[in-house]
Amino acid sequence: MNHICSVAACLQLLVCVFALSPVRLFVLAAEDIDDHADASSGEIEAASNPPAWLPAVSVRLLELLDIRLENGSYELPRLMYSYEALEPYMSERTVRVHHTGHHAAYTKKMNSILSRMPSADAVVASNPLQQLMNLDALPEDVRDAFRNQAGGFVNHAFTFFVMGPLDQSVEVADQGPSGKILDLITESFGSTDAMKEQFSGAAAKLFGSGYVWLCLENVAGVRRLTITENANQDSPLSGGFRPVLGIDLWEHAYYLQYQNKRVDYIATWWQLVSWERVGLLLDAWIETEPADSTASSVEEQVGTTPPDDTPETRDEL
Structure with missing residues (x-):
């Protein structure tokens, strides 16, 4: 009988120890996380009518x-x-x-x-x-x-x-920006070459990992393009910028092919820029501007044509 009581006492002691042990605390923490996950459905529901104070995204x-x-x-x-x-x-x-x-x-x-x-x-x-x-x-x-x-x-x-294969039916020299995006580049930087030089310089000098962006701004009703950079995975959106073109400068974006030759990667990357898609992003951002916007730097509603080639992994734009 005494032996049975001793065993019961030991079991009770073990239960008390486990209740306060790191293992049990870890289990409780995990249960709390699960309960929290259950409290919200675990699914994200997009708002059909977001509040007016949220920045517009078309x-x-x-x-x-x-x-x-x-x-x-x-x-x-x-x-x-x-x-x-x-x-x-x-x-x-x-x-x-x-x-x-x-x-x-x-x-x-x-x-x-x-x-x-x-x-x-x-x-x-x-x-x-x-x-x-x-x-x-x-x-x-x-x-x-x-x-x-x-x-x-x-x-x-x-x-x-913003990247895409070169159109083999068109001369490389003729595959640069045109229309609205070209007008904005010229007005903001003087020329496409000047913009590329400034953009590439910022990309080459960026320390560590990050991105360099060409972004749309609307200053006092006048549209212009500006070059900005972000470290790590910070977003230009968080700084109030609206990107139309960007280059990924994390090593995983190029190291398998270019190793430590970032400058070579940047120079080659320009061959992959789809200026037609850059123009589509520009148009999409312009859609978000207030109806009474007085942006006057470029003619409004310049038409764009969807890409000729059918994408292999997505529906056509």
Whole structure:
């Protein structure tokens, strides 16, 4: 009988120890996370009527960047071209690893953060572009993580979109900017060559990882383009800029092919810029300007033509 009592006492002691042990505390923490995840549905619902104070983002812009909400989570944006289409300037392996590895990872981690935030919040219920424009409105405990992961998601969407294979039926010299984007470049920098020189210089000098962007500004009703840069995965959207062209300067974007020769990568990258798609982004941002905007630097509503070649992984624009 005494032996049985001793065994029972030992078992009771072990239960008490486990209740206060690091293992049990870890289990409790995990349960708390699961309960929190259950409290919000774990799915993200886009707001059909976002509040007026949120910065405007046109449906067209989301379509161009292929930012899609499916079954409560954002999908990895599809490319407008096959993985080998950018060769020889960018290898198939580089594009594949960049897209299915790095971009996919940012997409997954962004969705994980969003699923743990209150879905009733107006900013959370908007879209990643608007969320990055309103970082200060996000919960403080996830703000830095969201800046990194959503920044990576959106930055990659922009930089993949503005690249494309050369049109073999057109001389390389004739595949530069035209129309509205050319007018803005000329008015803002003097010439396309001057803009490229300034842009490439900023890209070569950027310390560490990050991006250099060509962005649209509307200053006192006058549109202009400006060059800006961001470290790591910070987004130009968070600084009030509207990007129309950007280059990814993280080593994973080019190292498999160019190793440490960043300058060579930058020089070659210009061969991949799709100025037609840059123009489409410009038009999409202009759609977000207030109806009474007095922007006067360029003629309004210059028509654009969708790409001739049918994309292999996405519907036509």
